Amino acid sequence: MKSDGAKISSRTRLLQAAAALMTERGSIEISLSEIAQKSQLNSALVKYYFGSKNGLLLELVTDILGRAIVQMEELAEMDLDPVEKLKLHIKGIITVYFRYPFVNRLIHSMFQTQETAKAVAEAISIPLAATQKRLLDEAMAKGLIREIDPMLFYFIVLGACDHLFFAQPILHHCFGVERIDDDLRRRYADTVLNMVLSGLLIDKDGARASVVIRLGASRPA
């Protein structure tokens, strides 16, 4: 999906067309002929490059998320406060969902089919879970966070990050919000972070308040 330079390969044009269609439509239900029309290329090229529409979609998911996975692995290597790394990790997940609103729906749909499920698991979910576990282990080892089962953390945090985007029709039908803009994305990320790290309860001695303020202060400008 690189779009640098004037000459974009047909392969990339097909991937970009599929991504654009799903983003515009708010749905992953797109046809081969629509991809062909949008890219102004022959639909036979989809078969040529990707084997099938499913092959193209798998390539799109691994292309988008593969880069995110690599960035998260690089983050884990960095010489940073482990809690800071966890925060960047969670913000990173939300940013990917925000940029590619179709991506989690696509992943869930791929996990419904045996062949694509295995491929997405190996390319995305397993490395993501491994990196996340590493970040948690590091923070637990330093006594910065309490003990937590990384598997449960995976589902809770991915679910929390995912849901605003996945359940966008609920945002519309129940809260009258028509689109997720950058402000909502930022407030959502901050609230997820605050809740995951500091929780909601207020301590009587005010200790909680200081944690909340510390988090608030580290929000990017």
Place this chain on the structure above:
Amino acid sequence: MKSDGAKISSRTRLLQAAAALMTERGSIEISLSEIAQKSQLNSALVKYYFGSKNGLLLELVTDILGRAIVQMEELAEMDLDPVEKLKLHIKGIITVYFRYPFVNRLIHSMFQTQETAKAVAEAISIPLAATQKRLLDEAMAKGLIREIDPMLFYFIVLGACDHLFFAQPILHHCFGVERIDDDLRRRYADTVLNMVLSGLLIDKDGARASVVIRLGASRPA
């Protein structure tokens, strides 16, 4: 879906057959003829009672979740500690997903179609959000939890509660766990609660630890 007494109406038998099929299969893709076969009734009765398969599925969702919504509204009325109410509310959501593993997939699919989206929003999501807001407002007014936007809370908490069940194929493909048993359900609910209420961070002065222990102690035996 009442099954009390020996005589179960055809209407109820059709609803029960659809629920059983989706539970067994781990998928909401069921056909009219399969519902007919499972219930040992004529598929024409689906049209007679519910108008269409979608009508039957909508009835099933509102039947299952309608009762849960009423229970949550009753909970809001109770003379209980507001934080205790929030805990019961969250545990209640997870219990519904555990008992009816198809229900969130069904809801998400209904939100993809204009006509059913409005119906599910009005019957389920809007009243759920309203009750949740009331519980949060009460706890905020008493200074027990910090300020939070109830809309953001809705998506974070529903997403966190939903994801273990919705993303069951990931549980299988990435963590090698074949089914969600009662023990996993309980550990998940406790971990969601702990994270939502107390967060992960450990305070240097040990204040956080006391909160965690308090929560652990209130776990049902």
